[in-house]
Amino acid sequence: MPQFRSTYAMACATQPEFPVYCLRPAAVKTATRWFIDNFPGRTLFAVKTNPYFVPTVAAAGLRHFDVASIAEIEDVARQVPGARMSFMHPVKSRLSIRRAYFEFGIRDFSLDCEAELDKILEETQGARDLNLFVRLKVSNRHSCMSLAGKFGISGDPASRLLLRARQAADELGICFHAGSQLMRPKAYVEAMEEVANQIRRSGVIIDILDVGGGFPSIYPHSSPPPLADFVDAINAVFETMPVSETCELWCEPGRALVAEAASLVVRVELRKGNALYINDGVFGGLFDAGQPQFIYPTQVLKSPAQLSGNLQEFSFFGPTCDSADYMPGPFLLPANIDEGDYIEIGGLGAYSMQLRTEFNGFYQKDLVEVEDGPLLSMYGIARTEELVAANSTLQQWDQDQLPGES
Ligand SMILES: Cc1ncc(COP(=O)(O)O)c(C=O)c1O
Structure with missing residues (x-):
């Protein structure tokens, strides 16, 4: 090039x-290092934002990717052999579930309804080594781009799904997306409080909390507080959540990295x-x-x-x-x-x-x-x-x- x-x-x-x-690969490396060094958990790169930067992110030390389609999975597998991938699209075709599990060794799948859970279990032939992430619906009111309309489950249906997923999963996760280009750290605080209520309501023990993407970039019309404020807010609420000491914290930034x-x-x-x-x-x-x-x-x-x-x-x-x-x-x-x-x-x-x-x-x-x-x-x-x-x-x-x- x-x-x-x-x-x-x-x-x-x-x-x-x-x-x-x-393109400025050096800027991607700086951003990636920032998340690796400052986020108090595991960072995944949301490939959908720009697959071109997958090798750049990997070269900076991040080798875990949030993928949404078989094309993205093939791309990551080719460019970063051995990378871990999490299939975080809550609605997947049966063929893509099968290929993800058997061909690409993917074990992490998100879902937001019982029909999708049935699909995942059927297409992986009742696998016992799945990490299942139930996507909860949370408020997107502090975002510039709401993602609330399409995915997510809440209330009693969410409790039922969490209990079923708990029985089927090796590890149970909860994930959410509070919207893209979040302008207030309290977006994560409020979303995590909603998640905490849902955990109490259903009585499940979770192994992973994935706070999704949403970390902001900077534009002339949208100048957010420093990223450290977002991370500090997430860390503070996580300490108070009804989860075990071993519960992992994940995030899936896209925009903020690239x-x-x-x-x-x-x-x-x-x-x-x-x-x-x-x-x-x-x-x-x-x-x-x-x-x-x-x-x-x-x-x-x-x-x-x-x-x-x-x-x-x-x-x-x-x-x-x-x-x-x-x-x-x-x-x-x-x-x-x-x-x-x-x-x-x-x-x-x-x-x-x-x-x-x-x-x-x-x-x-x-x-x-x-x-x-x-x-x-x-x-x-x-x-x-x-x-x-x-x-x-x-x-x-x-x-x-x-x-x-x-
Ligand atoms: C599941 C999931 N994770 C992460 C992201 C990345 O979000 P952002 O670019 O706001 O960080 C998206 C964006 O649509 C998403 O759908």
Whole structure:
């Protein structure tokens, strides 16, 4: 893969006709080491966020992966032989359960209903060495992206499922997901209190508590407290939970490990007032800039001498003919930006490369590695890049209030 000192160096050297993903493996390693060193338990990487970084995460010392499909399982098995995988999708096809268990040696399976438990037991021929994780439904109210609508069980049905799973499992786990991009440590506190109530109600003894993903990254519209605050909060509640001394604590971060480790360099094809028509959009790598209205950090890749000092708010249109290919932002950029300028859009290491489509014939396939730091970092990684002085987007909007909060 081509390597460049910085996104700016790449844009100057190649003047790319198509969007280019600029990957920062060093940032993934820093994030991975942070979790290994600071989370008081076991960390799994949620592969769905960006399978490209699987070997990078492994090289940093993390060899346990949360996988959601047979394709992800094959990918991890090929790239990290001997890695442990946990099949944490609560609804799996019968064939994928069979292949996961017999072909790939997977023993960890999540579920949120009795029919799925029956499937797992049937397809593993009544195996006695299963680690079963019952996914509980918890509040997602402190997240930017709720995942509450689809999976999870609670109340008496959860108690019945926990008791049945306890009898069938070698190890019994409880897992949950409090939503992605959690903005408050109390999201975990409240979810773990809900779990504690459910454990008391059902009277089961659990071996593993998996607090899921949700650890935040940093965006101009969403600037969370330090990750250490989240870990401290989890640790404090875990101490009070009705679980045995030997109960393990797991987490499955995705976004927090990789989001800041990739940027996309796009080109302005046309300017109409404060709207920039760029060569990537919501059907490409910028899905979450559309309806979810994520505001990513941006900087124009011009030398400081060519920039006007004034910053202005812009919205983006993507390259397809669909009106939904619109990203309201606002994205702060120099007032004199125009056709032909390159923009670095940061924070795209998670849920971007995986969501690309080929709609209208646009597909962002060019990847390079860069050595400069991310535009914004949760880990204090410095941006050692010559454009920093002129950078528009290290400025933070104070808009981290969540819907419904006052
Ligand atoms: C089961 C599971 N674990 C972990 C994650 C990763 O979540 P995040 O990227 O918010 O850390 C997801 C995301 O959908 C998930 O479904």
